[in-house]
Amino acid sequence: MKQRSTFGSKLGTLAVVGGSAVGLGNIWKFPYVAGNNGGGAFVIIYIVICFVIALPLMMSEFAIGRSTRSNPIGAVKKLTPQKGWTLMGYASIIASLMILPFYSVIAGWSLEFLKDSLVGGFAGKSAADVALMFEGFVSSGWQPIWWMLGFLVVCCLIVALGIEKGIERYSKVLMPLLVVMLVALAVYSSTLDGFRQSAEFLFKPDFSKIDGPAVVHALGQAFFSMSLGMGSMITYGSYIKKQDKLSTIAGTVAVADVVIALLAGMAIFPAVFSFGISPTSGPDLVFITLPTLFGQMAWGSVISVVFFVLLLFAAMTSVFSMLEVIILYFIEEFHVSRPVASGGAFVIIAGLGILCALSQVPGSSLTVGGQSWFDIFDNLSANIVLPLGGLTTILFAGWVMKKNVLRDQFTENGAYGLKSYSLLKFLIKFVIPVAIAVMFLSLAGLIRW
Numbered sequence: 001m002k003q004r005s006t007f008g009s010k011l012g013t014l015a016v017v018g019g020s021a022v023g024l025g026n027i028w029k030f031p032y033v034a035g036n037n038g039g040g041a042f043v044i045i046y047i048v049i050c051f052v053i054a055l056p057l058m059m060s061e062f063a064i065g066r067s068t069r070s071n072p073i074g075a076v077k078k079l080t081p082q083k084g085w086t087l088m089g090y091a092s093i094i095a096s097l098m099i100l101p102f103y104s105v106i107a108g109w110s111l112e113f114l115k116d117s118l119v120g121g122f123a124g125k126s127a128a129d130v131a132l133m134f135e136g137f138v139s140s141g142w143q144p145i146w147w148m149l150g151f152l153v154v155c156c157l158i159v160a161l162g163i164e165k166g167i168e169r170y171s172k173v174l175m176p177l178l179v180v181m182l183v184a185l186a187v188y189s190s191t192l193d194g195f196r197q198s199a200e201f202l203f204k205p206d207f208s209k210i211d212g213p214a215v216v217h218a219l220g221q222a223f224f225s226m227s228l229g230m231g232s233m234i235t236y237g238s239y240i241k242k243q244d245k246l247s248t249i250a251g252t253v254a255v256a257d258v259v260i261a262l263l264a265g266m267a268i269f270p271a272v273f274s275f276g277i278s279p280t281s282g283p284d285l286v287f288i289t290l291p292t293l294f295g296q297m298a299w300g301s302v303i304s305v306v307f308f309v310l311l312l313f314a315a316m317t318s319v320f321s322m323l324e325v326i327i328l329y330f331i332e333e334f335h336v337s338r339p340v341a342s343g344g345a346f347v348i349i350a351g352l353g354i355l356c357a358l359s360q361v362p363g364s365s366l367t368v369g370g371q372s373w374f375d376i377f378d379n380l381s382a383n384i385v386l387p388l389g390g391l392t393t394i395l396f397a398g399w400v401m402k403k404n405v406l407r408d409q410f411t412e413n414g415a416y417g418l419k420s421y422s423l424l425k426f427l428i429k430f431v432i433p434v435a436i437a438v439m440f441l442s443l444a445g446l447i448r449w
């Protein structure tokens with residue numbers, strides 16, 4: 001049988017897995033979610049959740065993938081004879097098909113804004129002008145679609161090249177560039193007047209601002225940001241080399257993901273505060289508030305080009321990981337070639353992406369209960385599908401799959417880390433499932449605190 005591919009190097013593995021984690025979730029979503037939930041105290045809870053809940057879940061997903069060297073559905077089939085659990089595998093395909101379309105549409109927006117930045121289109125514009133530009137663009141229907149399609153074609157072509165020659169090769173270039181650009185932006189931001197205020201906003205906790213919904217948002221955000229609950233990390237886990245420690249990879253990626261989200265916050269909020277804008281301006285922060293500020297700042301057009309390239313790269317490497325879930329499933333379960341699988345994935349996601357984009361045109365009939373398909377995919381995936389995926393995965397890892405798989409994967413057959421393994425197992429069996437279940441109950445309004 002043909003040898004199954006693995007990542008080429010440790011650094012490559014970190015770039016690929018880190019590339020999956022670091023995405024629109026860090027740069028577009030984290031700042032506004034933190035802003036909406038009161039800042040400092042939310043950030044602390046978020047960080048705790050990332051390390052106590054998300055990190056062990058990430059390691060469990062890696063273990064499921066690496067022990068079976070399979071796509072999420074094949075992996076579940078190999079780890080338990082109970083048929084019902086394959087539903088978990090199918091759920092991951094469905095989740096990818098829900099996230100990819102709206103994610104690609106947003107990535108397409110960053111291309112439009114990159115174009116606008118290149119021609120200096122934001123110079124001297126008021127927030128109302130930029131809002132009009134943005135709304136005009138989104139509601140034009142086809143314009144966002146062309147950008148989305150262009151973005152998706154490039155991503156599918158890269159993934160079609162394979163793991164080492166495609167995903168890994170490009171991530172190894174895109175991720176370092178991303179970090180350099182983000183650090184440069186954060187350094188620039190530190191010279192703005194609002195720097196102190198934004199450091200206080202992000203790091204000075206005020207626990208009176210924390211309520212049940214804030215904790216639920218922190219959990220949903222942590223799953224989204226660390227690419228969990230959807231099989232991405234099972235799929236990537238199946239390519240991790242046998243000798244690499246899962247704890248090192250997951251730990252490094254978790255730290256990088258948190259640091260980059262905070263850096264993004266530190267790059268964005270000073271400008272927000274310097275110009276006296278509320279940090280709670282929501283999803284518009286990146287596409288209306290920021291461009292307005294860029295248009296009024298010294299060096300604004302250069303900075304805005306850097307920012308939107310950054311957003312684009314972050315989105316690309318995350319999309320690779322979602323595409324790979326679908327593509328590996330097509331390859332392994334239907335025995336098609338990688339290029340055919342990539343083409344098939346492109347057609348399906350492009351179709352759903354068009355649906356999402358068109359559903360945002362004012363007066364569109366592509367809505368259900370008053371919500372556009374775009375919003376349905378966005379909300380349903382972050383609030384229900386991913387946490388549910390996370391819950392089933394952690395229950396599967398802790399209680400269902402063959403004994404010793406977790407131990408062997410986490411400790412290299414008992415060679416190291418047995419003490420931390422006991423702690424991890426306790427978290428995986430008890431603490432994490434209960435925490436996620438409590439979150440669901442509170443989402444459903446059954447508990448309030």
Ligand code: TRP
Pocket residue numbers: 020021022023024025026099223224225226227228229230232318319321322386
């Ligand atoms: N983590 C990415 C981000 O922060 C998005 C992402 C990639 C993702 N793969 C995923 C989210 C799998 C959930 C599940 O933007």
